[in-house]
Amino acid sequence: MTSQDRVPMVQLLNPEGEYGVPSAYAEYGKYIEALKEEDFLKFYRDMARMRRFDYEATALQRQGQLGLWIPAIGQEAAQIGSGYAVGHNDHIFPSYREHGVAITHGIDLMSILKMLRGVNHGGWNPDETRFHLYAIVLATQTLHATGYAMGVKFDGKVGNGDLENDLAVITYIGDGATAEGEASESFLFAATNKVPLVYFIQNNQYAISSPVATQTTVPLFQRGAGFGVPGIRIDGNDVLASYAVTKKHMDDAREGAGPHLIEALTYRMGAHTSSDDPTKYRSKDEEEYWKARDPLARLEKFLRRQGINQSFFDECEAAGEELSAYVRSETFALGNPPIENMFKHVYSEAHPLIEEQLAWLEGYEASFDDASGNGGAH
Amino acid sequence: MSNTVEMSIAKAINAGLRRAMQDNPKVLVFGQDVAQLGGVFRVTEGILDEFGPSRIFNSPIAEAGIIGTAIGLAMRGYSPVTEIQFDGFIFPAFNQITTQLAKIQNRSEGYLSMPVVIRVPFGGGIGAVEHHSESPEAYFAHTPGLRVISPATPNDAYWMIQQAVASKDPVLFFEPKRRYWQKGPVNLDTPPAGMHTAKVVREGSQLTIATYGPMVTTSLEAAAIAAEEGTSIEVIDMRSMAPIDFNTIIESVKKTGHLVVVSEASTNVSVASEVAARVAELAFYHLEAPVLRVGGFDVPYPAAKLEEKFLPDADRILEAVDRSLAF
Ligand SMILES: Cc1ncc(C[n+]2csc(CCOP(=O)(O)OP(=O)(O)O)c2C)c(N)n1
Numbered sequence: 001m002t003s004q005d006r007v008p009m010v011q012l013l014n015p016e017g018e019y020g021v022p023s024a025y026a027e028y029g030k031y032i033e034a035l036k037e038e039d040f041l042k043f044y045r046d047m048a049r050m051r052r053f054d055y056e057a058t059a060l061q062r063q064g065q066l067g068l069w070i071p072a073i074g075q076e077a078a079q080i081g082s083g084y085a086v087g088h089n090d091h092i093f094p095s096y097r098e099h100g101v102a103i104t105h106g107i108d109l110m111s112i113l114k115m116l117r118g119v120n121h122g123g124w125n126p127d128e129t130r131f132h133l134y135a136i137v138l139a140t141q142t143l144h145a146t147g148y149a150m151g152v153k154f155d156g157k158v159g160n161g162d163l164e165n166d167l168a169v170i171t172y173i174g175d176g177a178t179a180e181g182e183a184s185e186s187f188l189f190a191a192t193n194k195v196p197l198v199y200f201i202q203n204n205q206y207a208i209s210s211p212v213a214t215q216t217t218v219p220l221f222q223r224g225a226g227f228g229v230p231g232i233r234i235d236g237n238d239v240l241a242s243y244a245v246t247k248k249h250m251d252d253a254r255e256g257a258g259p260h261l262i263e264a265l266t267y268r269m270g271a272h273t274s275s276d277d278p279t280k281y282r283s284k285d286e287e288e289y290w291k292a293r294d295p296l297a298r299l300e301k302f303l304r305r306q307g308i309n310q311s312f313f314d315e316c317e318a319a320g321e322e323l324s325a326y327v328r329s330e331t332f333a334l335g336n337p338p339i340e341n342m343f344k345h346v347y348s349e350a351h352p353l354i355e356e357q358l359a360w361l362e363g364y365e366a367s368f369d370d371a372s373g374n375g376g377a378h
Numbered sequence: 379m380s381n382t383v384e385m386s387i388a389k390a391i392n393a394g395l396r397r398a399m400q401d402n403p404k405v406l407v408f409g410q411d412v413a414q415l416g417g418v419f420r421v422t423e424g425i426l427d428e429f430g431p432s433r434i435f436n437s438p439i440a441e442a443g444i445i446g447t448a449i450g451l452a453m454r455g456y457s458p459v460t461e462i463q464f465d466g467f468i469f470p471a472f473n474q475i476t477t478q479l480a481k482i483q484n485r486s487e488g489y490l491s492m493p494v495v496i497r498v499p500f501g502g503g504i505g506a507v508e509h510h511s512e513s514p515e516a517y518f519a520h521t522p523g524l525r526v527i528s529p530a531t532p533n534d535a536y537w538m539i540q541q542a543v544a545s546k547d548p549v550l551f552f553e554p555k556r557r558y559w560q561k562g563p564v565n566l567d568t569p570p571a572g573m574h575t576a577k578v579v580r581e582g583s584q585l586t587i588a589t590y591g592p593m594v595t596t597s598l599e600a601a602a603i604a605a606e607e608g609t610s611i612e613v614i615d616m617r618s619m620a621p622i623d624f625n626t627i628i629e630s631v632k633k634t635g636h637l638v639v640v641s642e643a644s645t646n647v648s649v650a651s652e653v654a655a656r657v658a659e660l661a662f663y664h665l666e667a668p669v670l671r672v673g674g675f676d677v678p679y680p681a682a683k684l685e686e687k688f689l690p691d692a693d694r695i696l697e698a699v700d701r702s703l704a705f
Pocket residue numbers: 097136137138173174175176177178204206207208268272
């Protein structure tokens with residue numbers, strides 16, 4: 001359908017759900033062979049939960065409970081596969097659509113919904129979760145990931161063959177964001193410092209309305225090469241390719257191989273955000289083409305071929321319902337943040353302007369709740 | 379007896395940095411040409427020999443990359459001290475400084491702090507080509523989350539760089555480049571006031587000059603000339619442009635009733651403008667004349683042969699002093 005389809009890519013599970021390791025990609029096979037049945041089931045369960053969560057969040061946005069929603073439907077394989085390939089010490093620097101990666105690392109999805117409701121700007125603890133805050137200014141996170149990985153290297157936590165303590169870093173970036181100069185600077189710093197870093201580009205074909213051809217004339221997996229960051233393209237709708245290729249390159253990075261780039265060819269099946277209208281810039285035919293490559297349906301076909309029976313799929317549906325009921329009730333329970341939150345954590349210590357302005361605003365607010373009932377100016 | 383030595387501002391920053399690096403093994407120094415060369419102004423000269431390449435290294439010529447990786451290093455527990463080679467080259471990093479560095483503590487609700495120092499040689503008077511003589515401090519002073527300071531003496535240079543490194547918040551450290559070679563005593567034992575405290579550097583009774591950075595020396599010159607003519611001027615070295623220590627300025631204005639604010643930066647929407655506005659709010663009844671600002675004109679920094687006309691000098695300051703006192 002698109003010229004990009006003609007570039008070879010790692011695919012271990014075809015759209016019919018048939019598994020096979022092409023000889024050109026034999027090195028990735030062992031990562032799948034090492035998986036147990038429960039791992040495949042975990043992939044599916046979380047992809048299904050991710051999709052159900054997305055529908056729920058979309059509904060919450062339509063009902064006015066969220067200011068904005070950023071759907072990730074269609075990107076479940078890319079995110080769940082790569083997310084599970086990230087090791088227990090590794091750090092993740094996401095962009096803003098990586099809800100599935102968050103699921104794989106046990107992040108409370110309310111952290112994300114709170115932000116999109118407008119309660120805060122993030123506010124989870126990246127040191128504890130190893131899942132860093134969403135980056136809304138495109139590509140800024142690639143440099144933070146690079147600096148973090150430089151620090152990991154300076155700490156001597158790379159290439160010791162010590163699986164308990166060594167670590168690598170992964171950063172997620174969109175096809176559009178690769179055009180930002182900061183992404184290029186990041187490739188350069190990562191290569192010259194030979195840091196333990198994997199770039200995971202989700203090429204979902206669009207940056208809002210702009211097709212990927214707006215951002216590049218050369219396939220994105222080649223983008224890092226000139227900087228010293230080799231790359232590979234995978235079928236981003238194949239959860240096994242996403243898992244195996246990410247796992248290998250994270251392992252290699254942890255072992256001291258330096259940075260690597262993965263371009264996951266996928267499709268944003270939904271709108272850019274709840275404010276977007278994709279009918280203005282893409283065709284039904286195109287959407288149908290990608291629907292036939294739905295990552296969730298593909299994994300389901302595979303599992304059914306493996307003899308997984310209906311009760312498992314019912315159980316996954318129930319898990320999705322449970323998650324959506326949880327976020328729904330938690331979202332409704334969210335109050336408005338107190339006004340002093342605006343003034344918190346701007347600086348690490350007391351600051352004269354902050355103190356003065358908070359005191360003023362509190363006094364001003366208090367002037368409206370005069371007990372005598374005649375102090376209100378509104 | 380205190381341990382006091384004579385050194386230049388450049389050497390004092392160097393000595394202060396070394397001390398900060400000795401005190402805290404997490405302090406890293408990087409930027410363009412900072413290692414073997416010691417930076418184009420030699421401020422970091424010799425640090426490579428003392429601390430080795432794991433503590434000081436050259437960065438690629440990519441300012442956003444320098445600040446963006448400093449942020450990542452800070453997330454990993456390091457205290458990066460970065461150098462931007464010249465004032466006019468900070469703008470490629472503007473995004474990382476204003477949208478990331480300044481906001482990450484707030485975005486993370488305090489889970490992360492950003493102990494990053496950005497050293498910037500700033501200001502004119504050195505006969506340079508375009509982009510090498512600017513005073514961009516207002517952009518950063520305007521940005522919540524940043525601290526912005528400038529030492530004007532070797533003693534302050536020595537101590538304020540250490541205070542900046544010790545701060546958990548990002549600090550823009552503006553170094554008055556034309557004063558790098560100006561010498562003065564440095565007390566190696568006793569730090570002066572905190573980095574955000576303004577200091578009365580010359581006492582006087584009739585008019586206050588509030589200034590910072592390279593204009594402290596110029597303002598002191600003007601005050602000396604005025605004294606010969608019988609006018610008593612108090613000079614305040616603000617030292618910090620964000621936050622501004624208004625108390626010290628207000629105390630002085632209560633005494634003198636007259637205020638002139640001096641800086642090299644283009645005057646429109648400048649740090650000096652903020653001083654003027656706040657003093658009008660906080661000391662209105664003590665003022666006997668409007669607050670006057672003396673600064674660069676609102677034009678791109680001119681070619682070297684014209685910079686003398688652009689930059690405030692003692693005469694331009696005294697012209698404003700006369701206007702204020704005659705009001
Ligand atoms: C520096 C910057 N410029 C513009 C935007 C507005 N913007 C938000 S998302 C987006 C498209 C990004 O596309 P891509 O990188 O492909 O990621 P995707 O949204 O497809 O996941 C744009 C232009 C922004 N967030 N940051």
